[in-house]
Amino acid sequence: MEEAISLALKKGAxxxxxxxxxxxxNFIETTDQKIKELSSGSKELNSIRVLHNGRWGLAYSxxxxxxxxxxxxxxxxxxxxxxxxxxxxxxxxxxxxxAYKKNPEDYSLEEKKSNxxxxxxxxxxISNLKVIYSDSVIKTNYINSEGSDLSYEDVTxxxxxxxxxxxGDKIENFFEIERIKGGYEILERAENCIxxxxxxxxxxxxxxxxxxxxxxxxxxxxxxxxxxxxxxxxACEADLVLSNASLLHGKLGKTIGNKLVNxxxxxxxxxxxxxxxxxxxxxxxxxxxxxxxxxxxxxxxNRETASLTNSKPTGNGRAMNPAAKAIVRMTNTYFENGDSTxxxxxxxxxxxxxxxxxxxxxxxxxxxxxLFNATEGYEINNGEIGRxxxxxxxxxxxxxxxxxxxxxxxxxxxxxxxCGKGGQYVPVGDxxxxxxxxxxxxxxx
Amino acid sequence: MDEIISHLKKKxxxxxxxxxYSNETSNEIFNDRVSFTASGNAMSLGIRVAIDxxxxxxxxxxxxDYKRCIDAALYSAKNNEPDKDFPGFGTSGVxxxxxPSKEVLGIDSxxxxxxxxxxxxxxxxxxxxxxxxxxxxxxxLAKVRIVTSEGLDAEESYGKITASFGFSLKKDSIIENVGxxxxxxxxxxxxxxxxxxxxLESLFVRKSIDSGNYQLLLHPETLAALxxxxxxxxxxxxxxxxxxxxxxxxxxxxxxxxxxxITDDGTTKWxxxxxxxxxxxxxxxxxxxxxxxxxxxxISDRKYGQISxxxxxxxxxxxxxxxxxxSTNNVIMRPGTKNDLFSECGKAIYARGLLGVHTMNxxxxxxxxxxxxxxxxxxxxxxxxxxxxxIGGNFFKIMNDVTAMSKxxxxxxxxxxxxxxxxxxxxxxxxxxG
Numbered sequence: 001m002e003e004a005i006s007l008a009l010k011k012g013a014x015x016x017x018x019x020x021x022x023x024x025x026n027f028i029e030t031t032d033q034k035i036k037e038l039s040s041g042s043k044e045l046n047s048i049r050v051l052h053n054g055r056w057g058l059a060y061s062x063x064x065x066x067x068x069x070x071x072x073x074x075x076x077x078x079x080x081x082x083x084x085x086x087x088x089x090x091x092x093x094x095x096x097x098x099a100y101k102k103n104p105e106d107y108s109l110e111e112k113k114s115n116x117x118x119x120x121x122x123x124x125x126i127s128n129l130k131v132i133y134s135d136s137v138i139k140t141n142y143i144n145s146e147g148s149d150l151s152y153e154d155v156t157x158x159x160x161x162x163x164x165x166x167x168g169d170k171i172e173n174f175f176e177i178e179r180i181k182g183g184y185e186i187l188e189r190a191e192n193c194i195x196x197x198x199x200x201x202x203x204x205x206x207x208x209x210x211x212x213x214x215x216x217x218x219x220x221x222x223x224x225x226x227x228x229x230x231x232x233x234x235a236c237e238a239d240l241v242l243s244n245a246s247l248l249h250g251k252l253g254k255t256i257g258n259k260l261v262n263x264x265x266x267x268x269x270x271x272x273x274x275x276x277x278x279x280x281x282x283x284x285x286x287x288x289x290x291x292x293x294x295x296x297x298x299x300x301x302n303r304e305t306a307s308l309t310n311s312k313p314t315g316n317g318r319a320m321n322p323a324a325k326a327i328v329r330m331t332n333t334y335f336e337n338g339d340s341t342x343x344x345x346x347x348x349x350x351x352x353x354x355x356x357x358x359x360x361x362x363x364x365x366x367x368x369x370x371l372f373n374a375t376e377g378y379e380i381n382n383g384e385i386g387r388x389x390x391x392x393x394x395x396x397x398x399x400x401x402x403x404x405x406x407x408x409x410x411x412x413x414x415x416x417x418x419c420g421k422g423g424q425y426v427p428v429g430d431x432x433x434x435x436x437x438x439x440x441x442x443x444x445x
Numbered sequence: 446m447d448e449i450i451s452h453l454k455k456k457x458x459x460x461x462x463x464x465x466y467s468n469e470t471s472n473e474i475f476n477d478r479v480s481f482t483a484s485g486n487a488m489s490l491g492i493r494v495a496i497d498x499x500x501x502x503x504x505x506x507x508x509x510d511y512k513r514c515i516d517a518a519l520y521s522a523k524n525n526e527p528d529k530d531f532p533g534f535g536t537s538g539v540x541x542x543x544x545p546s547k548e549v550l551g552i553d554s555x556x557x558x559x560x561x562x563x564x565x566x567x568x569x570x571x572x573x574x575x576x577x578x579x580x581x582x583x584x585x586l587a588k589v590r591i592v593t594s595e596g597l598d599a600e601e602s603y604g605k606i607t608a609s610f611g612f613s614l615k616k617d618s619i620i621e622n623v624g625x626x627x628x629x630x631x632x633x634x635x636x637x638x639x640x641x642x643x644x645l646e647s648l649f650v651r652k653s654i655d656s657g658n659y660q661l662l663l664h665p666e667t668l669a670a671l672x673x674x675x676x677x678x679x680x681x682x683x684x685x686x687x688x689x690x691x692x693x694x695x696x697x698x699x700x701x702x703x704x705x706x707i708t709d710d711g712t713t714k715w716x717x718x719x720x721x722x723x724x725x726x727x728x729x730x731x732x733x734x735x736x737x738x739x740x741x742x743x744i745s746d747r748k749y750g751q752i753s754x755x756x757x758x759x760x761x762x763x764x765x766x767x768x769x770x771x772s773t774n775n776v777i778m779r780p781g782t783k784n785d786l787f788s789e790c791g792k793a794i795y796a797r798g799l800l801g802v803h804t805m806n807x808x809x810x811x812x813x814x815x816x817x818x819x820x821x822x823x824x825x826x827x828x829x830x831x832x833x834x835x836i837g838g839n840f841f842k843i844m845n846d847v848t849a850m851s852k853x854x855x856x857x858x859x860x861x862x863x864x865x866x867x868x869x870x871x872x873x874x875x876x877x878x879g
Contacts, residue, residue, distance in 0.1 A: 031687065037768055038521040040502035045487065060485030062506045072484060079558040080477040110524040127688035164689050164808070171691065173808050209811070211671070212656065212837055212877030243476045243578035244613040245622055304480075325473055325481045360804035364817055366613055366620040367651075369833060371815035373804035391806065393813035395835045395877075422473075422579065423609075443813035443835035443877050 004066035005145050008050045011074050015051040015086050017144035017282060018066060019322040020044075025136040026104065027417040028113055032129055033120045038113055038433070046074050047322035055080040056304075060323040064405060087307045090286060091147030096277035098155040099270065100183035104135035107184050109356055119191050126198055127166035133159050133190070135183065148282040157186040158416075158428075161197035165205055172204035172390070174375065181271055202377060207390035210377065210442060216352030217394060217440035218345055218380065221413045223355050224335055224432025226372045229419065230363040231398045231429075232263050233333040236290045236298070237316075237421075238305035240328075240365050247368040247398065248296060256296045257402025260338055263291040265300055267315050267331030273416035274333075274429035280326040281317040288314045290333075294402070302328045320424035332429035338408025345436045347383045347409050351444055354378040355392055358417070368398035393443040401437060409434035449490075449511045450592060456519060457493040460805075461534040462592045463724070464488070465765045467633055469584035472557050474610065477565050477576055479558050489765035490675035492518045495534070498527040504766040526645055532751040535726030542721045543714070545604025546631045549802055552584045552606060560608075560635055567638035568612060575642060578622065580610035582633075590722075597726045605717065606633045607858070612761035615647040621648040623798070623818060629715060642796070642816070651832035653878045661836065661843065661874040662786055662822065665855035669864035670802040671812075672776060675840040676707070678715035678736055678807040681771045683746035686752055691841055695740045701844040703738040704781065711759050711774035716863040718774045722759070725769050728761040738845075746771050775863040781850025786868045788825040789849050794836060794876055795820045795827070810840035816876075835877045846872045 001018045008016035022044045029037040047060035050073045057077030059069040112133060123130040135157035142150045158179035165172050176197040178189040240246040248256065267276040267285025276285035281303045290298050301309070302317025305328055318329035346354075357375030365368070377389035378430060414431035446464070459523045466488050473481040491504040492514055501522025505514040530658045565577045583606070590600040607628055613622040625637045663671070675691075679700075684690040692700060711729030713719055720729050723748050733741045742758065743749075746769055750757035761769040783789060800815030815835055821828040851868040858864075 033471070034774055035526050037502065037770070038500075038525045039502035039504075040517045040521065041491075041502075041766055042510070043489070043504075043766065044505045045506065056481040058481065058483035058485075058488075060483070062486070062488050069485075076484055076554055077483040079482040079554040080480060083475075083478070083480050108524075109521060113524060125726060137546070154565070164687075166688060170690065171805070171808055173689070212813075212835060212875060214877075226783075230600065239475065239579075241851065244615050244620055245578045245611065247620060249620070323469075325483070359806075360801065362801040362804070362815070364622070364800060367621040367817075369800065369817065371801040371804070371813075371835065373801060373813060391809075391811040391813055391837070393620045393804070393835065395800075395813075395815050395833070397833060424871050441833065441835065443815075443837050 004070045013050040020046045020141045023138040028133040052077040054082040093149045102184035104183045129162040130162040159190040161194045163197040163201040165201040174200035188318040208390040218354045220356040225430030229430040233330040235365040237328040238299040244284045246365045257294040259294040261310045262336035272332040272429040274331040279419040280319040283313045283315045335432035340407045371395045407436040461493040463491040467587045469585045471788045473581040491765035499525040532747040535597040537596035539722040541601030549604035557582045571642035612641040648830045652829040661871040662795040665866045669857040674807045675810045682743040682749035700740045702847045706779035707735040716775040718862040723761040724763040725761040727757045727759045777865045790822040793822040812839040
């Protein structure tokens, strides 16, 4: 690998990096207690990226012909425009491994299949029950011309259950996902994941659809996490800020929300789903306070945006795979704890909605408009949780919503997910305590 | 490939080898300039084996590692349960006829860079304050080969050029942005600077509206996005068989308004998802799915075609690292009768872009979506761009409530397919604003 770096430097590159990723995965999918797929596989990809005369070029291949790739990357750089004079960083040499209790490679696919099938018991009132188990090991090796030499063996596993309940002509569904940075210990969580999906899909048959309105709304840890990620995190990505695509452009140091609001991006939490011991540009993951006491404090950076703004890279340059450009991405983004309890929040709400879980969301960081769909919801009547709701969405504008946050609880937890941007998907964590938002716009049918 | 086939033959099992070689050249735009150029290739191999109807599957990107891949597939087959509905692997009879066009083959990184700069220059000539904030152009080539123990050996190559750009405009501290994507297997339409400028300028200054019921006018892109969720889910024969689809037991029954007819087209050459054969080696075809609102056919692969006794419709889709699954080819709607749908609007929300379409419930059809780019229309006239409006409804309900569709169809690239769809006006939708 070092030879290709030397070659790129000899040909005039001011910076070069090589990334090599090998991954393996085991996958089991069951439908109605029968195996649909039982498989395993591996992938491998190598790339070299160069900065030559301030222009970026990259070449990748499944073959490890790194010298040829170095020439191709240098050639590609000629087709780019001048981008940046890069501020070089201190080299880092370290090896990282995910801590796990049970190595998934110690258990045969046969044993995994047998254990999963035992858990997939479909009650009579469930029309379809899909359960997926997967585990993967991703080994990343990274070196660059600064002298960094890094490796990360990442072990992850997960269980997904999607349950369909049917009553007459009515079909409702609910899905539940458990993912961990860890190994086969995921099985301990599988039973609860499956039973929750089954129970909630049956409850959905009697859920009512809320009427669209503006009201007091309490979000749970998952939906609040999506608010932190979609509404604040994306708007803090420096590439969007620099390209006029974020409404937080020019707002550093300004108050953008209630003083209760503290939002952080933190790539340095080893057990969290969005952990990056080092990002795709060899920069260590770090904790970045985005909003403190309602004031916007920092943006998130990759090497390029940090150099363009004379800032420090924050370890947020992430690429989906070695073939892709490392763009500014979040890691684990969350509202910090407040000092209220959930009961205090319900009492303060009096009447409104309690929205839970996330069925996905989207934000327009330029206008600040966002929409998140909850997987379930409940009426709140006189501070008590009432009837179940389905199909509810939380929508609004980032700035208004942050100012309308009235109470924040002290029960933060982090969830797991994937974030899409520029056609690239990377694992991210997001989280929050329970939050009370006044005058929230809730969409229904 | 010969070594792989020979090794599999020695194992005395039924097999299917699915290989994909791909090559891509692309760039990325950041702040009105080409910020990054990349090229590369990838190879992947997926192997399915069947032992007494027990299926095993494995994949690798390292061709030298094919023996381990075959062993892994055999191991998973031995530990699997028999699938009584397994129809066997594809048989001989199809031949690949599609090749990448000369236009696409002739594209290199220099052309991509030059064309990107022309798009930026063209856009800024319309309004110098517009920033081409993100996106880029990519050329992708792929060669797919399927070989089975049943005598199938088919190979086909595809080429595609895609341009996807994000544009933003700032006026008095308000930022608006729009995205435009064009894709073709032949010549790329790069003349969209004017469209970007007009759409951006039309969004100043947004206004809230009263909550209540409005007519809904969908642009073809938003209609295609909704179809790709609930329609694609409901016509999938596996979802029907598994009791997940609203269209279970609805064959030959009305499911949409009688003015709606939809075909699934895997053959028309100039459309994006057209192939000579699908991912299981079944010859592609045109399938009449909805005819005058009546459900005429589901779309299926070999397995669910056998279960329904109607045969595969050529809708199996996969990558080398996944098993085949059912998906739409190109989705073609029959044109409507109106030249201009705006003049049909009394009080309507025109939705050019929606926020959160992927969050709708594809099984039930329930949705609650933000109007990201939209306008209020009154008596055929555009009144104002919309601010903070959410529309809520049910996909199946509105598809039975269509009042008019345009004569003209737009070719919308979506999820690797072409959607040829009209503008569509629906009678009523609930809007929340505030």
